Amino acid sequence: MSTGGRRLVGRLIALGVTGSIAAYKAVELLRLLTAEGADVVVLLSPSAQRFVGPLSFAALSRHPVETDVLDLLPDGRIGHIVIADSADAFVVAPATAHWLAAMASGLAGDVVTAAALATSAPMVVAPAMDGDMWRHPATVSNVSRLRDVFGYAVVSPEAGPLASGQSGMGRLAELPSIVDAVVAALAERPIRQPDPASRPPLAEGLIREADLAGRRIVITAGGTREPIDPVRYIGNRSTGKMGVALAEAALARGARVTLIAAAVEVPLPVHADVTHVETTAELREALATAMGLGSPGSVGSGAGSGAAAGGRRQTRSGPGAGAPDALVMAAAVADFTPAAPSERKIQRRDRLHLELSPTPDLLAEIAAAADARAVTAPAGRPVLVGFAAETGSLDRAAEKLRAKGVDLLVANDVSEPGSGFGTDTNRVTILDRSGTVESLPLLGKLEVANRILDRVATALDARDAAAQTAGAKPPSTATRGST
Numbered sequence: 218m219s220t221g222g223r224r225l226v227g228r229l230i231a232l233g234v235t236g237s238i239a240a241y242k243a244v245e246l247l248r249l250l251t252a253e254g255a256d257v258v259v260l261l262s263p264s265a266q267r268f269v270g271p272l273s274f275a276a277l278s279r280h281p282v283e284t285d286v287l288d289l290l291p292d293g294r295i296g297h298i299v300i301a302d303s304a305d306a307f308v309v310a311p312a313t314a315h316w317l318a319a320m321a322s323g324l325a326g327d328v329v330t331a332a333a334l335a336t337s338a339p340m341v342v343a344p345a346m347d348g349d350m351w352r353h354p355a356t357v358s359n360v361s362r363l364r365d366v367f368g369y370a371v372v373s374p375e376a377g378p379l380a381s382g383q384s385g386m387g388r389l390a391e392l393p394s395i396v397d398a399v400v401a402a403l404a405e406r407p408i409r410q411p412d413p414a415s416r417p418p419l420a421e422g423l424i425r426e427a428d429l430a431g432r433r434i435v436i437t438a439g440g441t442r443e444p445i446d447p448v449r450y451i452g453n454r455s456t457g458k459m460g461v462a463l464a465e466a467a468l469a470r471g472a473r474v475t476l477i478a479a480a481v482e483v484p485l486p487v488h489a490d491v492t493h494v495e496t497t498a499e500l501r502e503a504l505a506t507a508m509g510l511g512s513p514g515s516v517g518s519g520a521g522s523g524a525a526a527g528g529r530r531q532t533r534s535g536p537g538a539g540a541p542d543a544l545v546m547a548a549a550v551a552d553f554t555p556a557a558p559s560e561r562k563i564q565r566r567d568r569l570h571l572e573l574s575p576t577p578d579l580l581a582e583i584a585a586a587a588d589a590r591a592v593t594a595p596a597g598r599p600v601l602v603g604f605a606a607e608t609g610s611l612d613r614a615a616e617k618l619r620a621k622g623v624d625l626l627v628a629n630d631v632s633e634p635g636s637g638f639g640t641d642t643n644r645v646t647i648l649d650r651s652g653t654v655e656s657l658p659l660l661g662k663l664e665v666a667n668r669i670l671d672r673v674a675t676a677l678d679a680r681d682a683a684a685q686t687a688g689a690k691p692p693s694t695a696t697r698g699s700t
């Protein structure tokens with residue numbers, strides 16, 4: 218069998234990630250291992266999940282991520298044992314000082330140590346930590362025990378800038394050298410478990426083609442906060458899980474993603490262009506930029522006034538000019554904002570009267586601006602997706618779809634158990650302009666995200682086909698496949 222020079226074809230590699238500042242690099246390591254032809258399954262320690270969310274790894278590996286040593290697979294098998302028994306090699310990168318100590322002592326308190334103890338696959342360990350931690354006699358002795366007694370390959374950290382702000386020994390080794398160590402550890406060993414039934418399951422819902430390659434999608438996530446004074450705000454219960462799942466799924470399908478993040482409680486995707494916002498007014502401004510519509514004033518009328526106190530708009534990476542292909546507005550945006558936020562902390566009184574002003578309907582503004590622009594550039598109208606969080610009946614959803622002028626409206630009953638804010642699942646109904654109503658069952662948020670993106674991909678293909686028939690150049694064809 219020709220492997221096209223790829224060194225890990227047919228191999229199953231277990232990638233254990235622990236709670237280091239370098240955990241985000243494991244996403245890139247996963248990509249490199251996959252590029253070598255490996256099937257990769259990821260295990261995250263509880264601390265690692267504070268640095269990088271399992272969604273990134275699930276979307277890219279197309280396997281469910283092992284996060285809890287006590288969780289069973291849907292078919293009843295013990296997840297970390299299945300990985301231990303079927304992995305051809307097990308790489309822990311980054312490996313914390315804590316993980317090295319736990320492993321050296323044979324403790325099995327999390328999925329990474331438990332699976333490592335249970336496997337007979339060759340182990341590759343790439344530590345990353347502060348220089349003093351690396352030099353501490355405890356770490357030195359743990360590393361030599363792993364290397365000399367357990368026979369693990371240790372890819373030593375390198376000198377360079379550290380999370381502490383200092384420079385020194387402890388930085389995670391360059392990723393290609395970790396990949397090389399995995400290849401070397403495997404040598405000529407045969408594939409351990411070629412039978413798919415013996416391997417970890419695939420996350421069925423995550424198997425999608427890269428059908429959004431070359432597309433640019435703007436996604437909003439989380440809840441806005443409207444300041445009352447510099448200390449207090451009016452917020453909502455959104456955690457950002459749905460918006461982040463959409464961003465992860467879109468990235469995994471090849472899209473370039475601009476994520477406008479209001480208050481979110483989950484780690485953000487490593488490969489998205491992220492703009493942080495707090496208030497509705499900041500979100501409006503960030504949207505205008507991301508949608509290539511100029512200043513918020515040119516989008517519509519009626520400004521929200523929330524930026525007066527406590528605003529903290531911050532851009533990690535510019536969203537880029539020009540109209541994107543789609544906007545998915547998953548953020549929970551305040552309907553009202555204090556009319557005159559105080560610049561000083563309001564003191565306790567018998568009574569506080571707050572005057573609230575309605576915020577602008579951001580999606581309706583964008584839709585109107587997109588329609589206006591579509592008159593001169595018909596091929597360029599982005600597909601617009603709105604969300605409607607309701608309690609009880611979803612009867613108002615069809616009216617909202619019309620009022621906002623969006624292509625798709627995703628409605629859900631946030632009072633239903635397992636649906637809405639903070640949950641890992643969602644039950645949504647997708648409505649479109651033609652009157653089609655698609656009611657989905659209760660699904661994981663990543664699968665819900667993929668179902669929504671299926672509709673976006675179809676709408677974009679239809680848009681491009683219509684533009685081609687009309688003789689216009691579809692906006693993305695020049696760049697599709699080039700990102």
Ligand SMILES: Cc1cc2nc3c(=O)[nH]c(=O)nc-3n(C[C@H](O)[C@H](O)[C@H](O)COP(=O)(O)O)c2cc1C
Nearest residue numbers: 235236237238262264265313314315316345346347
């Ligand atoms: C911002 C931050 C960065 C950290 N980076 C590292 C690191 O690079 N290496 C390390 O050994 N510990 C690091 N720690 C400490 C670990 O997260 C901590 O020891 C944790 O218990 C490790 O758990 P785990 O090994 O089960 O993942 C860091 C902690 C924080 C708050």
